[in-house]
Amino acid sequence: MSIHIEAKKGEIADTVLMPGDPLRAKWIAETFLEDSYCYNQIRGMLGYxxxxxxxxxxxQGSGMGMPSAMIYLHELIKDYGVKKVIRVGSAGSYQKDIQLNDVVLAMAASTTSGINNSRFINSDYSPTANFDLFIKAVNxxxxxxIPIKAGNVLSSDEFYEDNPKAYEHWAKYGVLCVEMEAAGIYTIAAKYNVKALTILTISDSLITGEQLSAEARETSFQQMVEIALAAAMP
Known part of the structure; x- marks a missing residue:
């Protein structure tokens, strides 16, 4: 056991899909996996x-935001020997041609977070996806x-920003969408030489104000998960 995961040694595979929502983890396990079992219920952060x-x-559910996701990924790697991690999450579109339910692959993750300030003093570290996982997903x-978009995404520390137009600056520089975990996941994966990829489904548009329901965010991301599972294969 680790601090936040109660699995015994050998109960977690060396390849892990990481949705933020633990109920999405449950849905993925029940929908796509055979003979699945639950190995973690601590804090309601379900793992299968x-x-x-x-x-x-x-x-494995990771919770919302980089601090939570980085805790779970650190323990998965250090305590359970995980070698590949694929985040499967939701995101808000920054571009007119990226609409609800579109799939985005995060080649790199910019961030508003200061998570790497202590690691790279007076420098900017650019967390990126693993090429092998990325090309498998694309293929x-x-x-x-399945239509996909690929490029730079923004990992934000805030879901509700004071300035609703703040996204426009990032959009001008080609950032595709916003989410809350990829930069942290890519950083921890790089630190421990683990392969990582983030695949996102657009659940909101900051341009039009459209959004998917909470239920749809949990259970309607079929194509994203299919791509993730294909990328996870040897």
Whole structure:
């Protein structure tokens, strides 16, 4: 056991999908994995292990924001030997051509957070995706006719910003969308030489104000999870 995960040694696979929402972790396990079992219920942050196409896969909720996600990923790597992690999350669009339910691959993650200030003093570290996982995801999407966007995303420390137009500055520099975990996940993965990728489904648009329901955010991200599982295969 670690501090926040009660799994025994061997109960977590070396490849983990990480949604922020623990109920999305439950939905992924029940929908996509065979013979899945729950290995963690501490703080309600559900974790499951099962098989997909004969490959052991785990799904672990990470909570909202970089501090929470980094705690869970640190323990998954250090205490359970995880080697690959794929975040499957929701995001808010910054661009007119990125609409509800579109899938975005985060090649890199800018951030408003100061998480790396103590690691890289007077410097800017650029957290990026692992190329092998990224290209597998791209190839699967193209083969199956799933439209994707790929590029820079913003990992924000705030969900509700004081200035509702703040996104426009990032959008001008080509940032595709906003979420809250990728930069932290990519940083911890790089620190421990672990492969990481973030795949996002657009749940909101900061341009139009459209948004998916809470239920849809938990259970309607089929294409994103299919891409993630394909990328997770050896």
């Amino acid at each position: 292990t099962g098989t997909f196409n004969g490959q052991r896969i785990s799904v 699967y999407a193209q083969k199956h006719g």
